[in-house]
Amino acid sequence: MVLNEEQIQKNNDTVEDLVSAFIRGRESASSSQTLAYESLAETIRFLWLCSLGHTSLSRLVSLEVDETWHEFLIDPTFYTSLCLALPGRTIIQHNTDQPPNEPNNSEVALCFAALSDYVRLFGSFNETTVVYWPAAAELANLFGLSLLDFSLQVVKFRRSVFP
Numbered sequence: 001m002v003l004n005e006e007q008i009q010k011n012n013d014t015v016e017d018l019v020s021a022f023i024r025g026r027e028s029a030s031s032s033q034t035l036a037y038e039s040l041a042e043t044i045r046f047l048w049l050c051s052l053g054h055t056s057l058s059r060l061v062s063l064e065v066d067e068t069w070h071e072f073l074i075d076p077t078f079y080t081s082l083c084l085a086l087p088g089r090t091i092i093q094h095n096t097d098q099p100p101n102e103p104n105n106s107e108v109a110l111c112f113a114a115l116s117d118y119v120r121l122f123g124s125f126n127e128t129t130v131v132y133w134p135a136a137a138e139l140a141n142l143f144g145l146s147l148l149d150f151s152l153q154v155v156k157f158r159r160s161v162f163p
Contacts, residue, residue, distance in 0.1 A: 011121050014043045026080050042132035043068040044082070045122055051088030054114040056107050058095070060135040069094060103163055111135065116158030124151035 019040040130137040141151035
């Protein structure tokens with residue numbers, strides 16, 4: 001199912017609301033690190049996908065997303081509220097196990113499915129978002145595609161592999 005622009009905007013508005021809640025909660029607390037809005041937003045998008053059951057995402061995102069996730073985990077009250085506000089309505093466990101160096105075909109297909117869901121839910125990858133999703137940039141480059149064309153192709157791939 002491809003979402004229309006209104007549904008994508010609603011998802012992105014929800015992400016913005018969750019980022020704002022995090023920032024408001026941190027204003028009164030002393031934080032050793034100022035987190036950029038985009039880092040917060042992309043981490044919430046990452047957790048959104050995790051809440052939908054995507055479990056092979058750690059190899060797709062940047063270290064900055066993982067570090068921001070750790071910032072969320074420092075505040076258990078916020079983190080619980082965040083997880084319960086996401087579609088899966090469950091607490092997402094942080095797994096510190098490193099994925100194997102070489103993914104198998106099944107993991108590759110699941111990674112493409114997750115990237116496809118990102119595009120379906122939040123819109124195409126762009127120069128700002130791929131900073132946090134380096135696997136998308138690497139794959140687009142590997143296939144000789146612009147980020148927009150890669151975004152379109154990954155959705156087509158999802159439909160053909162996971163009808």
